[in-house]
Amino acid sequence: xxxxxxxxxxxxxxxxxxxxxxxxxxxxxxxxxxxxxxxxxxxxxxxxxxxxxxxxxxxxxxxxxxxxxxxxxxxxxxxxxxxxxxxxxxxxxxxxxxxxxxxxxxxxxxxxxxxxxxxxxxxxxxxxxxxxxxxxxxxxxxxxxxxxxxxxxxxxxxxxxxxxxxxxxxxxxxxxxxxxxxxxxxxxxxxxxxxxxxxxxxxxxxxxxxxxxxxxxxxxxxxxxxxxxxxxxxxxxxxxxxxxxxxxxxxxxxxxxxxxxxxxxxxxxxxxxxxxxxxxxxxxxxxxxxxxxxxxxxxxxxxxxxxxxxxxxxxxxxxxxxxxxxxxxxxxxxxxxxxxxxxxxxxxxxxxxxxxxxxxxxxxxxxxxxxxxxxxxxxxxxxxxxxxxxxxxxxxxxxxxxxxxxxxxxxxxxxxxxxxxxxxxxxxxxxxxxxxxxxxxxxxxxxxxxxxxxxxxxxxxxxxxxxxxxxxxxxxxxx
Amino acid sequence: xxxxxxxxxxxxxxxxxxxxxxxxxxxxxxxxxxxxxxxxxxxxxxxxxxxxxxxxxxxxxxxxxxxxxxxxxxxxxxxxxxxxxxxxxxxxxxxxxxxxxxxxxxxxxxxxxxxxxxxxxxxxxxxxxxxxxxxxxxxxxxxxxxxxxxxxxxxxxxxxxxxxxxxxxxxxxxxxxxxxxxxxxxxxxxxxxxxxxxxxxxxxxxxxxxxxxxxxxxxxxxxxxxxxxxxxxxxxxxxxxxxxxxxxxxxxxxxxxxxxxxxxxxxxxxxxxxxxxxxxx
Numbered sequence: 001x002x003x004x005x006x007x008x009x010x011x012x013x014x015x016x017x018x019x020x021x022x023x024x025x026x027x028x029x030x031x032x033x034x035x036x037x038x039x040x041x042x043x044x045x046x047x048x049x050x051x052x053x054x055x056x057x058x059x060x061x062x063x064x065x066x067x068x069x070x071x072x073x074x075x076x077x078x079x080x081x082x083x084x085x086x087x088x089x090x091x092x093x094x095x096x097x098x099x100x101x102x103x104x105x106x107x108x109x110x111x112x113x114x115x116x117x118x119x120x121x122x123x124x125x126x127x128x129x130x131x132x133x134x135x136x137x138x139x140x141x142x143x144x145x146x147x148x149x150x151x152x153x154x155x156x157x158x159x160x161x162x163x164x165x166x167x168x169x170x171x172x173x174x175x176x177x178x179x180x181x182x183x184x185x186x187x188x189x190x191x192x193x194x195x196x197x198x199x200x201x202x203x204x205x206x207x208x209x210x211x212x213x214x215x216x217x218x219x220x221x222x223x224x225x226x227x228x229x230x231x232x233x234x235x236x237x238x239x240x241x242x243x244x245x246x247x248x249x250x251x252x253x254x255x256x257x258x259x260x261x262x263x264x265x266x267x268x269x270x271x272x273x274x275x276x277x278x279x280x281x282x283x284x285x286x287x288x289x290x291x292x293x294x295x296x297x298x299x300x301x302x303x304x305x306x307x308x309x310x311x312x313x314x315x316x317x318x319x320x321x322x323x324x325x326x327x328x329x330x331x332x333x334x335x336x337x338x339x340x341x342x343x344x345x346x347x348x349x350x351x352x353x354x355x356x357x358x359x360x361x362x363x364x365x366x367x368x369x370x371x372x373x374x375x376x377x378x379x380x381x382x383x384x385x386x387x388x389x390x391x392x393x394x395x396x397x398x399x400x401x402x403x404x405x406x407x408x409x410x411x412x413x414x415x416x417x418x419x420x421x422x423x424x425x426x427x428x429x430x431x432x433x434x435x436x437x438x439x440x441x442x443x444x445x446x447x448x449x450x451x452x453x454x455x456x457x458x459x460x461x462x463x464x465x466x467x468x469x470x471x472x473x474x475x476x477x478x479x
Numbered sequence: 480x481x482x483x484x485x486x487x488x489x490x491x492x493x494x495x496x497x498x499x500x501x502x503x504x505x506x507x508x509x510x511x512x513x514x515x516x517x518x519x520x521x522x523x524x525x526x527x528x529x530x531x532x533x534x535x536x537x538x539x540x541x542x543x544x545x546x547x548x549x550x551x552x553x554x555x556x557x558x559x560x561x562x563x564x565x566x567x568x569x570x571x572x573x574x575x576x577x578x579x580x581x582x583x584x585x586x587x588x589x590x591x592x593x594x595x596x597x598x599x600x601x602x603x604x605x606x607x608x609x610x611x612x613x614x615x616x617x618x619x620x621x622x623x624x625x626x627x628x629x630x631x632x633x634x635x636x637x638x639x640x641x642x643x644x645x646x647x648x649x650x651x652x653x654x655x656x657x658x659x660x661x662x663x664x665x666x667x668x669x670x671x672x673x674x675x676x677x678x679x680x681x682x683x684x685x686x687x688x689x690x691x692x693x694x695x696x697x698x699x700x701x702x703x704x705x706x707x708x709x710x711x712x713x714x715x716x717x718x719x720x721x722x723x724x725x726x727x728x729x730x731x732x733x734x735x736x737x738x739x740x741x742x743x744x745x746x747x748x749x750x751x752x753x754x755x756x757x758x759x760x
Contacts, residue, residue: 043675197691198648198675198677198691237613237709283499285502293502293504294502294535294576297505297533299507299532299533300508303508303509303532304532305506306513317533318509318532319516319517319529319531320532320533321506321529321530321531321533321534321535322531323533323534323535324532324533324534325533340653341646341648341653342648343648343677343679343689346681347687348646348648348681350686438629
């Protein structure tokens with residue numbers, strides 16, 4: 001009863017010649033049925049996923065992420081609907097940013113990032129004065145506030161956004177005033193690193209401008225430092241590292257060794273967790289002080305503010321639940337801003353969503369055990385050997401599954417020991433080695449077959465296999 | 480033998496169940512007059528907590544709204560978008576939104592990843608389009624396409640569902656974008672655009688295709704003698720585009736664009752474009 005009809009049919013088939021085509025036709029028919037019910041693409045996507053490195057990013061993200069080390073984030077989404085509600089202005093209203101920041105700092109957020117390039121202001125900045133006033137009133141003991149200036153050097157040089165230079169100067173002056181007073185406000189860099197195929201997989205951690213003698217740190221550095229050491233000590237650590245970076249880049253000084261961050265790379269892989277789609281938010285949870293809190297929350301910007309009494313009055317914050325911001329890093333960013341979108345391994349994502357990813361996964365990247373090229377090569381070799389063994393000794397389907405299992409195990413193990421990014425890198429190298437080994441072996445066999453059998457070696461059935469097998473002589477009947 | 484194992488399993492489940500509660504949903508928007516604050520309450524463990532934007536909801540919570548409130552939007556595990564009016568309350572929250580951490584969370588995330596269509600997770604990066612679901616640009620994905628600097632280029636594509644968002648993505652910023660209901664999209668390429676960038680077309684369900692682009696000062700032109708004998712300007716333009724497409728894989732996007740610019744008013748161009756797109760598929 002346990003034996004199904006199909007295997008019995010196969011085992012009972014007398015001629016081996018029929019077996020393989022029957023199985024192949026059966027598989028093709030199943031795949032064809034998948035296509036008929038509209039799932040054909042799922043099959044091809046799955047097969048494609050086995051070899052697509054960017055898909056490995058998804059797998060390594062889903063499998064090896066350790067939530068306990070992640071930083072909870074609330075993403076304030078200045079989406080298209082919000083911009084319509086604000087009257088479709090050319091740039092995000094600055095009074096709205098001031099109102100949201102006020103809400104977040106009153107709720108005791110862990111940190112607030114405003115992911116808008118303040119160096120690219122415009123003449124018609126709405127609420128500019130409200131923003132300056134908010135910065136000027138930022139208390140010394142409030143949540144650290146971070147403003148992006150990705151193109152500050154260009155603006156200073158007058159090459160771009162000259163119309164906004166005055167606004168930027170006013171914001172920069174207000175920030176400098178508060179820093180001098182000891183308030184936790186900093187400018188941060190938001191610079192993606194593009195690979196040769198123009199896909200963003202890495203983020204620049206430091207941006208140095210020697211003309212002004214300063215280095216801006218990436219948001220994830222501040223988030224990781226504040227989470228690990230508290231606001232005051234965390235800011236101080238990153239400030240000291242930024243100064244060392246300025247000395248190294250502009251004055252050719254040697255970078256001092258620092259116990260933090262453990263991973264001293266100047267660029268960091270982006271730990272992709274948070275996506276633009278709604279379903280990514282609220283599903284993952286972490287435990288903080290005995291409470292289960294969502295790792296990622298998203299709130300639409302227009303729901304957080306009220307319009308002013310008249311058109312010229314600045315927007316005001318609405319009452320919000322404290323848990324929306326308390327103890328969390330708040331990232332305010334636009335998701336429909338045409339100039340801030342990047343192609344990533346997961347598709348086109350807004351820059352603010354990538355920043356949110358960086359902040360969430362900052363500890364997994366920055367606190368990861370540093371690993372050099374040699375160590376990666378050794379790990380890849382360790383992974384390659386059993387995979388090559390599987391390819392060599394097993395039939396193709398079990399071999400593919402065995403290699404898949406080895407890769408999944410590596411994602412889990414290396415992802416926990418080092419980081420998902422390292423796991424991804426090791427697997428990529430191991431797969432590349434496997435590809436090279438397989439190709440080299442096939443070429444060598446082909447060359448040997450050519451030498452042994454001449455042009456007949458190009459045929460699928462080799463002459464050796466086609467040769468008649470010697471049949472033993474029947475034993476003579478015993479008398 | 481199996482009984483102790485089952486008892487241990489039940490105890491383990493009980494321990495997991497006794498852990499801190501996971502959220503069942505959130506308050507995402509409130510429509511109410513300014514002077515109504517709080518707009519309602521969340522009854523939890525015998526206490527009435529104020530309801531506000533961003534409030535976290537747990538299974539067993541009871542939501543009550545003030546009469547002057549217009550509506551409150553919730554996002555819960557049971558309903559991703561749930562609109563409550565005062566008449567709908569008291570409303571009891573059920574379910575659990577979270578997938579948690581550990582093995583269960585990992586399995587949940589993997590299932591989420593498999594279930595979610597590519598577009599919802601941000602779109603495909605692989606440039607190999609399949610079926611008619613993904614809009615497809617002309618030219619081989621691995622070959623950088625050559626376009627001329629300082630021109631408005633007609634970007635032709637096929638498949639997918641509109642409206643389409645066609646964008647030129649430079650190294651650090653968008654160089655220009657256009658939203659269109661149908662191909663082609665007329666995309667201006669600024670004279671000071673960087674030498675290489677990507678053109679991305681995204682369909683309504685976020686499925687996308689992209690090509691790397693290399694800008695040149697001038698596209699190659701066919702020999703004059705080849706076009707001289709042709710009777711009309713349209714015919715010469717079509718011939719020039721076909722000649723360009725024949726110059727190599729790098730010119731498919733430019734050639735398709737030239738044909739697309741003519742396709743609306745000259746049927747032979749439409750046919751040539753269809754043939755070119757079909758060939759690249």
